[in-house]
Amino acid sequence: MTDGLTRVPEASGFRNRDDYAAALLNVVGDLSQEKSRLEELQRASLNILEDFAGEKVRFEETQRAMLNLLDDFASEREKSEAANRGLRVALESLRLAKEDVDSANRELEAFAYSVSHDLRAPLRTIGGFSQVLVEDCDAQLNEQGRDSLHRIVAAVEKMGQLIDDLLNLSRVTRVEMLRGPVDLTRMARKIFEEFRKFHPERQAEIVVADDLVGQGDERLLSVVLRNLIDNAWKFTSQREKARIEFGAAPAGGGQAFFFKDNGTGFDMAFAGKLFQPFQRLHTMRDFPGTGIGLATVKRIIERHGGRVWIEARPGQGATVYFTLAGEPEEREVR
Amino acid sequence: MKAKSILLVEDNPDDVVLTMRALAKSHVANSVDLAGDGVEALEYLFCTGKYAGRDPCLLPQVILLDLKMPRMDGLEVLRRIRADEKTRLLPVVILTTSSEERDKVESYKLGANSYIRKPVDFAQFAESVRQLGLYWLVLNEAP
Ligand SMILES: Nc1ncnc2c1ncn2[C@@H]1O[C@H](COP(=O)(O)OP(=O)(O)O)[C@@H](O)[C@H]1O
Ligand SMILES: [Mg+2]
Numbered sequence: 001m002t003d004g005l006t007r008v009p010e011a012s013g014f015r016n017r018d019d020y021a022a023a024l025l026n027v028v029g030d031l032s033q034e035k036s037r038l039e040e041l042q043r044a045s046l047n048i049l050e051d052f053a054g055e056k057v058r059f060e061e062t063q064r065a066m067l068n069l070l071d072d073f074a075s076e077r078e079k080s081e082a083a084n085r086g087l088r089v090a091l092e093s094l095r096l097a098k099e100d101v102d103s104a105n106r107e108l109e110a111f112a113y114s115v116s117h118d119l120r121a122p123l124r125t126i127g128g129f130s131q132v133l134v135e136d137c138d139a140q141l142n143e144q145g146r147d148s149l150h151r152i153v154a155a156v157e158k159m160g161q162l163i164d165d166l167l168n169l170s171r172v173t174r175v176e177m178l179r180g181p182v183d184l185t186r187m188a189r190k191i192f193e194e195f196r197k198f199h200p201e202r203q204a205e206i207v208v209a210d211d212l213v214g215q216g217d218e219r220l221l222s223v224v225l226r227n228l229i230d231n232a233w234k235f236t237s238q239r240e241k242a243r244i245e246f247g248a249a250p251a252g253g254g255q256a257f258f259f260k261d262n263g264t265g266f267d268m269a270f271a272g273k274l275f276q277p278f279q280r281l282h283t284m285r286d287f288p289g290t291g292i293g294l295a296t297v298k299r300i301i302e303r304h305g306g307r308v309w310i311e312a313r314p315g316q317g318a319t320v321y322f323t324l325a326g327e328p329e330e331r332e333v334r
Numbered sequence: 335m336k337a338k339s340i341l342l343v344e345d346n347p348d349d350v351v352l353t354m355r356a357l358a359k360s361h362v363a364n365s366v367d368l369a370g371d372g373v374e375a376l377e378y379l380f381c382t383g384k385y386a387g388r389d390p391c392l393l394p395q396v397i398l399l400d401l402k403m404p405r406m407d408g409l410e411v412l413r414r415i416r417a418d419e420k421t422r423l424l425p426v427v428i429l430t431t432s433s434e435e436r437d438k439v440e441s442y443k444l445g446a447n448s449y450i451r452k453p454v455d456f457a458q459f460a461e462s463v464r465q466l467g468l469y470w471l472v473l474n475e476a477p
Contacts, residue, residue, distance in 0.1 A: 124352075124453050128352040132355065
């Protein structure tokens with residue numbers, strides 16, 4: 001074998017064996033270098049493969065975890081979709097309920113509108129022609145005829161007032177509320193001023209506290225103030241010197257506004273139903289009215305999430321308290 | 335020159351009598367033409383139907399318009415009056431029966447010039463006339 005190796009092949013071009021052997025050694029050396037390089041490469045490859053295998057395991061783990069996550073997610077999604085569906089159903093029935101309320105409101109609105117027109121038409125005729133008699137036929141009437149006529153005119157006025165008050169009562173529960181800070185001091189002073197102008201003959205001491213601000217709907221709150229001032233003014237009408245106060249007092253953590261008068265008052269034993277329509281404690285002759293004012297006040301205050309109550313003593317006057325605290329709209333939803 | 339007429343649009347005969355009386359008490363010299371409902375009022379104004387033979391140039395001085403009427407209500411009449419070039423500027427006084435603000439707001443939105451609560455009486459009519467600047471409507475015995 002050695003011979004075979006050391007024999008110089010004919011066509012090799014090497015001049016002698018030594019040259020050939022040297023060249024051969026070179027080649028072998030090259031080869032062994034190649035080999036160790038290859039081995040290194042192989043080791044490196046193996047390392048890489050190993051790393052890769054580790055990576056792969058880790059990758060597979062990640063994949064599994066992700067699949068799990070996806071699974072969880074899918075079931076979560078199913079759950080939340082079910083919840084969503086539930087929510088949608090609830091919203092839909094809420095919407096339907098609101099539509100019902102809206103259409104009931106529209107119906108009420110139409111009803112109130114036609115009451116105000118149709119009920120009033122014959123009343124207007126009675127009043128109008130009674131007026132014709134008063135103005136044009138007075139000379140032909142005797143005392144009894146004149147008296148009857150005046151009673152008719154008064155009754156027509158009363159019924160007109162009743163229709164107005166009832167419509168107003170139904171309206172305050174229907175109108176949209178716009179909440180905001182309302183300057184009650186200014187509002188009350190303005191209304192008192194109107195009453196003074198209307199009855200310049202009356203002696204009344206009016207005390208309105210400064211800086212009374214309520215949260216609520218300006219128009220509705222002015223209906224409240226107007227009704228309470230109207231009562232205080234009316235039920236002090238027989239006082240030599242009437243005194244009416246509008247102020248605020250602490251009540252149950254918040255504040256209560258109050259109208260206090262020194263008027264005729266009443267016995268609290270009968271106060272029970274005062275906030276229902278048509279309930280009155282005084283005679284028409286002494287103190288005329290329709291008995292709808294306090295009911296209207298109560299509805300408005302309740303829409304504001306507040307409370308209203310009255311305290312009185314016969315002959316000593318009355319105090320009406322009301323609060324505006326709370327957000328009734330939100331409370332209803334919960 | 336003959337004074338232009340007043341057009342009263344009213345379906346209730348009682349109210350017609352009472353309104354006529356108030357106008358007479360206000361010494362209005364203008365003649366009053368009556369339309370029994372909204373449809374008739376438009377026929378009068380646009381010279382169609384029952385009023386096909388009327389001179390279309392003769393527009394009333396002022397229209398007293400009831401709100402609630404059969405066939406066509408006052409608001410619809412007002413809408414049509416304001417929509418037509420020819421009648422757009424006619425003074426319209428709404429006659430209403432209630433203080434329902436809706437009437438007021440809606441009719442003002444449509445361009446009512448004034449508004450009287452029925453029964454029409456002398457005081458309210460005088461106030462409307464003043465608002466409209468139609469002093470010359472009240473002719474007799476006026477200073
Ligand atoms: N300030 C007050 N003083 C005495 N009584 C009052 C006062 N406010 C209300 N009342 C009593 O409550 C009743 C109901 O009041 P309200 O509903 O406003 O009706 P009206 O004022 O039309 O009589 C009155 O008729 C009266 O008997
Ligand atoms: Mg009252």
